[in-house]
Amino acid sequence: MENAYDALAALYDSHWGTAFLSRAVHAFETHLSNRVPAGASILDLCCGAGHFSGWLERHGMQVTGVDSSRELIVYAQRRAPLGQFYCRDMRDFALDERGHDAAVCYYNSLNHLMSAADFLATMRNVKAHLRVGGYFLFDVTLDACYEKNWEGEETAQLGERQFEIAYRYDRETKVATCEIRSDDHRWEFEQRPMSITAVERHLNEAGFAVEATASLDSMNIENGRTIVLARCEAAG
Numbered sequence: 001m002e003n004a005y006d007a008l009a010a011l012y013d014s015h016w017g018t019a020f021l022s023r024a025v026h027a028f029e030t031h032l033s034n035r036v037p038a039g040a041s042i043l044d045l046c047c048g049a050g051h052f053s054g055w056l057e058r059h060g061m062q063v064t065g066v067d068s069s070r071e072l073i074v075y076a077q078r079r080a081p082l083g084q085f086y087c088r089d090m091r092d093f094a095l096d097e098r099g100h101d102a103a104v105c106y107y108n109s110l111n112h113l114m115s116a117a118d119f120l121a122t123m124r125n126v127k128a129h130l131r132v133g134g135y136f137l138f139d140v141t142l143d144a145c146y147e148k149n150w151e152g153e154e155t156a157q158l159g160e161r162q163f164e165i166a167y168r169y170d171r172e173t174k175v176a177t178c179e180i181r182s183d184d185h186r187w188e189f190e191q192r193p194m195s196i197t198a199v200e201r202h203l204n205e206a207g208f209a210v211e212a213t214a215s216l217d218s219m220n221i222e223n224g225r226t227i228v229l230a231r232c233e234a235a236g
C-alpha cells in the first residue's frame with residue numbers, strides 16, 4: 001500500500017516540517033537536557049523530515065532516526081548528516097544499535113497508532129532500544145484536543161501545485177482524519193486520541209515508570225495536548 005507520507009514528503013517538509021519544532025526543543029530542554037550526558041545518543045522515533053534530528057545533531061548529540069517514510073528520511077538525513085536513519089515501522093523495529101540514552105517521539109506521531117496493541121508494541125520496542133535508566137519523551141494528543149482543534153480547512157502551495165487540506169474528527173468513532181486533495185489525487189492520514197490513563201498503563205506494562213506528564217505550552221492537559229516523560233526501569 002502507498003505510504004501517504006512518501007507521496008507527500010515535499011508537502012510535509014514545507015507545510016508541517018517546522019510546526020512542532022519550537023515545542024519539541026522546549027520539551028527537550030525542560031525535561032531531558034539535564035537527564036542525559038553531553039553527546040548523548042538519542043533515538044528520534046518518527047523523525048519525519050528530521051527538523052528535530054538536525055537540532056539534536058547541531059547540539060552535539062548522536063542521532064538515530066526511525067520513520068516508516070523512505071522519502072521523509074531523505075530529508076532527515078540531509079538535516080542530520082552524521083545521523084543513522086532507518087526506514088522502519090515503529091510497531092515492529094529492531095535495530096542493532098541499542099542502549100540509547102533517550103528516545104523522543106514528537107508531533108502526534110504516537111497518535112498514528114490505531115490500536116492499544118500497536119501502542120503497547122511500540123512502547124516495548126522503544127524500551128528495547130534504551131539503556132536502563134534511559135528516558136522516553138513524547139507528546140500525546142487526547143480526545144479533548146481533537147474535539148477542540150481538529151476541524152477546519154486550509155490550502156497549501158508547493159511550486160505550481162495547490163493542495164486542499166481538511167481536518168475532521170468523528171466523535172463517535174474517535175478517529176481524526178486529515179484529508180489532502182490535489183488535482184485528481186486524494187490522500188488520508190488517520191489518528192486517534194489516547195487517554196493519559198491508558199498511556200501510563202501501557203508504559204508500565206512495557207517496563208517504564210512515568211516521571212512526568214506536563215502541559216504543552218498554552219494547550220494544557222485539559223485541552224488535551226500533553227508531554228510525557230518515562231524512565232526505562234529494567235533491561236529490555
Ligand SMILES: C[S@@+](CC[C@H](N)C(=O)[O-])C[C@H]1O[C@@H](n2cnc3c(N)ncnc32)[C@H](O)[C@@H]1O
Pocket residue numbers: 005016017020021045046047048049050051052066067068069072088089090091105106107108109112
Ligand atoms: C506528524 S509526523 C511527525 C514527524 C516529526 N516527528 C515532526 O515533528 O515533524 C508523523 C510521522 O510519523 C511517521 N509514522 C507514522 N506511522 C508510522 C509508523 N507506524 N512507524 C514509523 N513511522 C510512522 C510518519 O511517516 C511521519 O513522519
